[in-house]
Amino acid sequence: MKPLLEVSDLHVTFRSQHQEVKAIRGVDFTIGEGEVVAFVGESGSGKSVTFQSIMRLLPQPPANIDRGQVLYSGRDLTKLSEVDMQKIRGKEIAMIFQDPMTSLNPTIRVGKQITESLMRHQKLTSQEAKNRSIELLKMVGIPSPSERINQFPHQFSGGMRQRAMIAMALACSPKLLIADEPTTALDVTIQAQIIDLLKDLQNNTGSSIVFITHDLGVVAEIADRVAVMYAGKIVETGTLDEIFYDPKHPYTWGLLASMPKLDQSRDQDLASIPGSPPSLVNPPVGCPFTSRCPYAMKVCQEQMPEVTTSSDSHQVACWLQHPDAPEVKNPVASAGR
Structure with a gap:
C-alpha cells in the first residue's frame, strides 16, 4: 500500500x-x-x-x-x-472536530460555512457552491437540505451538526x-x-x-x-x-x-x-x-x-x-x- x-x-x-x-x-x-x-x-x-x-x-x-x-x-x-x-x-487534508457546536460559527448560516471552502479551493461561483452544498447536505443524510442550508448551527440537532461538519470536511474531496x-x-x-x-x-x-x-x-x-x-x-x-x-x-x-x-452481570463492576x-x-x-x-x-x-x-x-x-x-x-x- x-x-x-x-x-x-x-x-x-x-x-x-x-x-x-x-x-x-x-x-x-x-x-x-x-x-x-x-x-x-x-x-x-x-x-x-x-x-x-x-x-x-x-x-x-x-x-x-x-x-x-x-x-x-x-x-x-x-x-x-x-x-x-x-x-x-x-x-x-480535512478534519472533523470533536465538538461541532464550538467548531461551527454560530453567527453564520451553515450553507455559507460550506460554500466558503468550495469557492476558495474549487473556484466555484456562489450559485455553483450553493448547489454543491445542498448536494453535500443531502449526501450526509440531512433532510430538506435546500431549507437547512439557510439555517444557523443552533437550529440543528447534535447529530445534524456533526453531519454538517462531515459535509464541510468532504466538500473538496x-x-x-x-x-x-x-x-x-x-x-x-x-x-x-x-x-x-x-x-x-x-x-x-x-x-x-x-x-x-x-x-x-x-x-x-x-x-x-x-x-x-x-x-x-x-x-x-x-x-x-x-x-x-x-x-x-x-x-x-x-x-x-x-x-x-x-455476558457481564449487572452487579459485576x-x-x-x-x-x-x-x-x-x-x-x-x-x-x-x-x-x-x-x-x-x-x-x-x-x-x-x-x-x-x-x-x-x-x-x-x-x-x-x-x-x-x-x-x-x-x-x-x-x-x-
Whole structure:
C-alpha cells in the first residue's frame, strides 16, 4: 500500500513562562492510501494534538514542533509556509472536530460555512457552491437540505451538526480525512449512523481516514489498523485483529479489559486501569506506563523500551517482549476475546 502520510520522530511541546509540557514525544506512523487507521487511548494521551500539529492548527506559541518530519505526498508539512498550508487544509487534508457546536460559527448560516471552502479551493461561483452544498447536505443524510442550508448551527440537532461538519470536511474531496472523536457526544443510534456514513464515503471516494477515539467499540466497526497512544507516545500498532485478539502491551490489555461485555452481570463492576497517566511536565525516563503496570520491572523505570516487531504489521514498545523478560500470559488472547 502506497503511503499517503508518513510521520517520523514527531515532538511537540507546549511552553509557558513557568513550565514545558512535552505533549508528543517521538511519534512514528504511516497512513496508506485508502486506509482507515484508528488512534486510541485515554484523554490526554496526545491523539488530537498529534493531528492538530500535523495540520499546523496549534497556536505557536505556546505550541512548538521541536523536531520531526511529516511527509504528505512527499512534502514535509513542517517546512511549508502558512500560505502553502492553507492550500492543503480543507482541500487535501480535512478534519472533523470533536465538538461541532464550538467548531461551527454560530453567527453564520451553515450553507455559507460550506460554500466558503468550495469557492476558495474549487473556484466555484456562489450559485455553483450553493448547489454543491445542498448536494453535500443531502449526501450526509440531512433532510430538506435546500431549507437547512439557510439555517444557523443552533437550529440543528447534535447529530445534524456533526453531519454538517462531515459535509464541510468532504466538500473538496480530501485525500485524507481526520475524524477527531466525531461520535463522542452523540447517542448510540446516531453514532451508528455516523460510522456507517463514514464507511460508505470511504468506500465511494477511496479517501484515507484517521479515526481518533477512546471508544474501542467504534474502532471495531471502522478501522483497518489501530495505533494505541499513551503519554505522548505510540506504544502499540497493529491490524484490527492483532490489537483485539493478540495485543502485546499491558496498556492495550487494560483498555480491552475495560470494555463492557454482553455476558457481564449487572452487579459485576466494570474493569478499569488503576492510577493516572504521568505528568508530561516531567515525563518518566522509562516506560510511561510503569507506575500503572502490574508486570513492571526495574528496567521499565530506568529505560524506554525499544519497538519490537511481532509481524510485518504489528509493533509494540514493551520490555515484556525482550528475550530475557519473564513470561507473562496474555490475558486477552487467553480469554479468546
